[in-house]
Amino acid sequence: MSVVCFKESLHSHNGYDIHMIVTKPFQTQKKVCIILLHGTCSDMNEAGNAYVYLSRQLADHGYASIRFDFIGCGSSDVDYIHYTYKSAISDTNEIIEYAKKLGYDEICLLGWSQGAAIAFLSANEDVSSVIALAPAADMRIMIHKEDYEYAKENGYVWYDPGFKASVRLSLEWFEDVLNTDVLDIYSKKNLPTLAIHGLHDTIVDPNYSRMSVDASAHPNSRVIYMDECDHVFNVLTHGYDYFKIVSQEIIQWLNEVYDKKR
Template sequence: MSETSHRISVADGESVAAVHHAAADDDGSDGDGRGWIVFCHGFLSDKTGSYEHRCQRAVREGYDAVRFDFRGCGESDGQFVDQTIGDKLADLRAVIEYFDPPALVLFGSSFGGKVAFHAAVDESRVEAVATRAPVTYNRTFDEYRSVVAETGELVFDTGVCIDERFFEAFDAYPFADVAASLSVPVAIFHGRDDDSVPIADSLEAASALETDVLLEAFAGEGHLFSASAEARLLERLFHWLEE
């Protein structure tokens, strides 16, 4: 299984860190597989942990897989507070242009799901979007918005923070734009007991989308999936992609 690290230039002389997991031919050598999957991590996350496992599973299924850190996260340049959704979209586009696949699937978790949805509207090479507990409607961040409005910034337990710049950009990306424009198949996997991003948002989003949508609710699962739920998610994901 071939795994290579890359530095990809973005804006202002900065770069993002990406890892490419290459699909293998039957003889074990690197070769063109069944397609490409690019994984977008969540708001306070990075490309490690579950994303490494997901990429390894993608390779076993015959896909080239890419995981990367948005700026301000993991091994990428920049400060978290300076990054807006527009910057995250620019990072994702830079990753896609760098590897230049003929077609791809986007997979996004939580806030990475929102990024994936909006990127897919403008990227003609995206053939499908899969998400886990995606942020769709901007009301999900209303509690954060209130803190920023009152104090000027919100500092998370990890030590990173956001300020009013985040919401100035955030408000320019309503889910209504996705619902009106997205035409590729969508898969949404969501825990029924998610207290960070309500499953009701995914139900509403699935109803609003005017394309084929698979929505699967995972009983007893919260915003972070258990190992067994993650395994089931991957089984469902690659079965859906096969279909």
């Protein structure tokens, strides 16, 4: 299937530009848009350009997608110190509004790692399903007390993501994380949820995928564990060998959910 892919910028209500890429089938397409939310300090293309690959696979099966850079990430010209749960939710909500204006009746949020937590928190009345890849559903246990204390004294702490230059995590980010029970909030939304997790993930506990699906309490929710896969489904070591399977599972689940809704 031929694919249309174009760049777009949205001037947000908060006064900065959100940069995105829209990918969709050239002709026949479903009225469903998948919004792809990247993880901590990543960008709209995600690790190993996995979101580039996924967006094309989705388009080949009739699904449009929008991937974008959160504030402080990728092509954003705002400092990462301004990234918080609140800013990420605001960015996501603006992309949801944009997708609705493009004429998409159904919105699915697909988040990876911290992006999955943002998907859970951003799911509003316009969102009809959520997909979580290696969901960091509770980042409170990942916070070191000494970092939080330093941030309280200085307003931020330097964070080294390991794959790019260090960034500043703000005190507001710490307080957002510490005061937000993501799965408790999500449990009130009753949305079909697909969670996929590598069993060799050493960054986010694979049990969070089961907890995320249990929180959804929806009959179409499902958890899939990928044996031998790490936090990024081995895209940095094996290319798309394993991520092809992840993509196939995503598309199959989307077909099941949205075929039932017709």
